Amino acid sequence: MTVDLELDCRGMLCPLPVIELGRRYAEVPPGGVVAVVATDVAARHDVPAWCRMRGQEYLGEDTAADGVPRYLVRVSAPG
Amino acid sequence: MTNAADRSGVPLPRYFDTASAEALHPAARQTLLAALDQGYADPRRLHGPARSARLLLDNARAVVAECLGVRPDEVSFTSSGTEAVHRGLLGLLAARPERGDRVVLSAVEHSAVVHAATWRRAEGHVEVGVDHLGRVDPDAVAEAARQPEVGAVAVQTANHEVGTVQPVAAVAAALDGVPLVTDACASMGRLPLPEGWSVAAGSAHKWGGPAGVGVLVVRKGVRWTTPFPSDDRVDERVAGFENVPAALAAAAALQAVVGERDEVNARQTALVDRVRAGVAAIPDVEVVGDPVDRLPHLVTFSCLYVDGEALVDGLARRGFSVASGSACTSSTLEPSRVLAAMGALTHGNVRLSLTRDASADDVDGFLAALPEVVAAIRADAGL
Missing domain, CATH: 3.90.1150.10 (Aspartate Aminotransferase, domain 1)
Structure with a gap:
């Protein structure tokens, strides 16, 4: 998976990872992929929920090199 | 307030x-104050004050039964809704050890249900997912209940966090003989109980009764055995000295709430x-x-x-x-x-x-x- 922007949200508590995503996803042009690397367990539910509410595409999760979950979002259009 | x-x-x-x-509830307050003076004695003794307490306890049971549309001998008072859930679920499993002790439960059950299931057995329970409204599919629950070693199914009457009413009667109708426990703590008094369950649990402080009173209903003919140490008191489903004034106040509140x-x-x-x-x-x-x-x-x-x-x-x-x-x-x-x-x-x-x-x-x-x-x-x- 080619990631255009990776947001390091390790150690951040909810809702900070989603706030970071909301602030910065528009830096990536439509079609690009933003990755949220988050230790907070709520991100597993809230990144997909953010995608649904903001009309973006949730691609699923993989893991960063250090094993921390990484949630992938394809940017459709400015939400 | x-x-x-x-x-x-x-x-x-x-x-x-x-x-x-x-x-x-105002109706509960008046009843509680009167019952504190009348219902302090041990209901299982034979003297006058005991008979008075016994009468109040029987009255509380009869009123709750009438409000819920069940028989008085199906109603027990526990110390909380959580205790009613624990006893209700675990008593079904204890009564039929040969059946197995895996529990099929909806993914949105109260933590009391989850804790009771995992206390009995750490792993092997089957969680059934819900739709975006928070509702379980009766056929999916019935399908999960056909797995081996399933001893009980738990589906709440209505969800305590989002309010969605569950299709309990349809779940019960779809099950092939596995007993159903329904946690009715969120809805008891506010909505009539659904049909088809074997065991139901309620919590008085959620309908305007006093805290410290739960209701456990075990339907007649359901195989249920106390899962915890019992005592030599009157009600075999619960243990310990009954809080008669609080039970009567809970019943008075329930009667008022159902009436209103x-x-x-x-x-x-x-x-x-x-x-x-x-x-x-x-x-x-x-x-x-x-x-x-x-x-x-x-x-x-x-x-x-x-x-x-x-x-x-x-x-x-x-x-x-x-x-x-x-x-x-x-x-x-x-x-x-x-x-x-x-x-x-x-x-x-x-x-x-x-x-x-x-x-x-x-x-x-x-x-x-x-x-x-x-x-x-x-x-x-x-x-």
């Missing part, structure tokens, strides 16, 4: 957390509709749970980019007492299992549950304050 303005015209704090606990519910439910349903519409108009706020087939008094929503604890605090500073299912407001720091199972946003969550006398003014005051509180928190976050 009631929500009326005092004589000075200054609004009193608005209490919107009756799903956690509703203030004592047509009027109260209609009013609360309309007020919740008003909240749902008002809240949905705020940008990036999602109302969760079934809009129609739901508890009358409860509504839940989640606000994007908002910290749940800051939201509860901000509302409390303006006089509104609400609950939240967000991780930062929970003792475990885990997000709500209910919201997660529904695919709903888990942060920025608020649960509003109305008092029996809630008014349009109360709700409008909340709807006026909420957008400002949300906007201020989002501005602090730089959004």
Whole structure:
């Protein structure tokens, strides 16, 4: 998976990872992929929920090199 | 606590957390005070004061049974709704050890159900998912219950966090003989019990009875054995000295609530509709749970980019007492299992549950304050 922007949200508590995503996803042009690397367990539910509410595409999760979950979002259009 | 303005015209704090606990119903208060003097003795003794206590306890049982549409000998009083859930579920498993002790449960059950199941057996239970409204599919539950070693099925009457009513009767009809326990703590008194279950549990402080009283109903003919040490008292399903005054007060409150519910439910349903519409108009706020087939008094929503604890605090500073299912407001720091199972946003969550006398003014005051509180928190976050 080619990631255009990776947001390091390790150690951040909810809702900070989603706030970071909301602030910065528009830096990536439509079609690009933003990755949220988050230790907070709520991100597993809230990144997909953010995608649904903001009309973006949730691609699923993989893991960063250090094993921390990484949630992938394809940017459709400015939400 | 009631929500009326005092004589000075200054609004009193608005209490919107009756799903956690509703203030004592006036009918319960009078009964409790009288019963404290009349019902202190040990109901199993044979002297006069004991007979008096016994009479009050039997009366409490009869009233609760009538309100719930069950037989008096099917009703036991526990020390809490949690204890009723624990005994109800574990007693089904204890009665049929040959059947196995895996539990099939909906993904949105109260933690009391989950804790009871995992106390009996750490692993092997089957969680059945829910749709985006938080409702289980009866056929999916029945399918899961056909797996080996399933000893009981647990499906709540209505969800305690989002209010969605579950298809309990349809689940019961689809099961092939596995007993069904229904946690009715969120709905008891407010809605009639559904059909088809073997065991039901309720909690008095959620309908305006005193805290410390739960109701366990085990249907006649259901195989159920006490899962905990018993004693030599009268009711074999529970142990310990009965809190007779509290049981009688709980029964009085239940009778009053059932008597008033047509009027109260209609009013609360309309007020919740008003909240749902008002809240949905705020940008990036999602109302969760079934809009129609739901508890009358409860509504839940989640606000994007908002910290749940800051939201509860901000509302409390303006006089509104609400609950939240967000991780930062929970003792475990885990997000709500209910919201997660529904695919709903888990942060920025608020649960509003109305008092029996809630008014349009109360709700409008909340709807006026909420957008400002949300906007201020989002501005602090730089959004």
